Amino acid sequence: MYFPKMIEITEVGPRDGLQNEAKFVPTAQKKQLIEQLVNTGVKRIETASFVHPKAVPQMADAQEIVAFSKSLGIDFLVLTPNMKALQLALAAGVQQIAVFVGASETFNERNIRRSIEDSLQECADMFQVAKQHNLFVRGYVSMCFSCPYEGAISYEQVTRVVRHFAEHGVDEISIGDTNGQATPRMVYERFAKLREDFPSMKFIAHFHDTNGFAYANTIAALQAGITAFDSSVGGLGGCPFSPGATGNISTNKLVELMHKMDIATGIDEEKLQLASNFAHNIIM
Numbered sequence: 001m002y003f004p005k006m007i008e009i010t011e012v013g014p015r016d017g018l019q020n021e022a023k024f025v026p027t028a029q030k031k032q033l034i035e036q037l038v039n040t041g042v043k044r045i046e047t048a049s050f051v052h053p054k055a056v057p058q059m060a061d062a063q064e065i066v067a068f069s070k071s072l073g074i075d076f077l078v079l080t081p082n083m084k085a086l087q088l089a090l091a092a093g094v095q096q097i098a099v100f101v102g103a104s105e106t107f108n109e110r111n112i113r114r115s116i117e118d119s120l121q122e123c124a125d126m127f128q129v130a131k132q133h134n135l136f137v138r139g140y141v142s143m144c145f146s147c148p149y150e151g152a153i154s155y156e157q158v159t160r161v162v163r164h165f166a167e168h169g170v171d172e173i174s175i176g177d178t179n180g181q182a183t184p185r186m187v188y189e190r191f192a193k194l195r196e197d198f199p200s201m202k203f204i205a206h207f208h209d210t211n212g213f214a215y216a217n218t219i220a221a222l223q224a225g226i227t228a229f230d231s232s233v234g235g236l237g238g239c240p241f242s243p244g245a246t247g248n249i250s251t252n253k254l255v256e257l258m259h260k261m262d263i264a265t266g267i268d269e270e271k272l273q274l275a276s277n278f279a280h281n282i283i284m
Contacts (some may be wrong), residue, residue, distance in 0.1 A: 017236030049079035100140035180210025184220035
């Protein structure tokens with residue numbers, strides 16, 4: 001089996017973890033959470049999204065969160081679902097953006113009300129603008145294993161989006177088990193094939209723990225050569241457009257698992273537990 005010396009973790013709690021919360025989390029508390037996460041040793045955080053507040057009210061304070069993230073001098077990502085969001089991010093001085101497209105046609109239409117083809121075309125335009133401004137670009141591919149509306153998702157459905165991202169110069173691609181239905185065999189085979197077909201691309205594994213398989217899936221991803229993972233403090237999160245999807249894989253449990261296998265993360269477990277306790281307190 002393959003066990004790397006270290007893995008890279010992108011903490012997505014402040015954005016992906018909080019976006020599904022019905023009660024608005026005060027901006028001051030979001031800032032406290034981000035600051036606590038920085039103190040754990042996390043190297044990169046997805047802190048906000050420039051999505052329209054009517055769609056995701058929790059992200060209405062994105063401008064202020066971005067300004068705070070910049071003041072901390074941290075490495076942070078901001079989700080920009082469309083060209084208007086990208087323009088807002090540019091105006092705010094963001095250096096790293098993320099875009100997303102679903103591998104499932106039905107999910108993509110329900111999530112952002114447009115076809116995959118239309119989404120890919122807008123992404124191409126966004127990537128061109130982003131690269132003109134020297135931004136780091138992450139591509140998220142959602143529903144890469146199964147979909148609550150379409151069932152099993154084929155490898156070809158996934159690579160349709162991955163290939164488009166790769167051809168337009170994204171810097172990394174996060175492969176999402178958005179509804180948490182993947183199994184270790186599916187994960188290993190899909191990531192192994194992606195790495196074979198796109199050898200120069202950096203892939204990130206993004207798991208949800210709906211069926212309790214996320215940690216087994218992490219080991220499977222490691223065996224396929226994946227050493228970068230998304231996770232959320234305390235397992236916060238879910239997708240508002242994926243019925244039944246529960247929280248993201250917990251940063252706390254992921255770090256604990258890696259450390260017990262002598263795989264470094266650069267993250268302090270005790271400080272991470274304090275951040276997790278705080279995160280759960282602010283959503284109660």
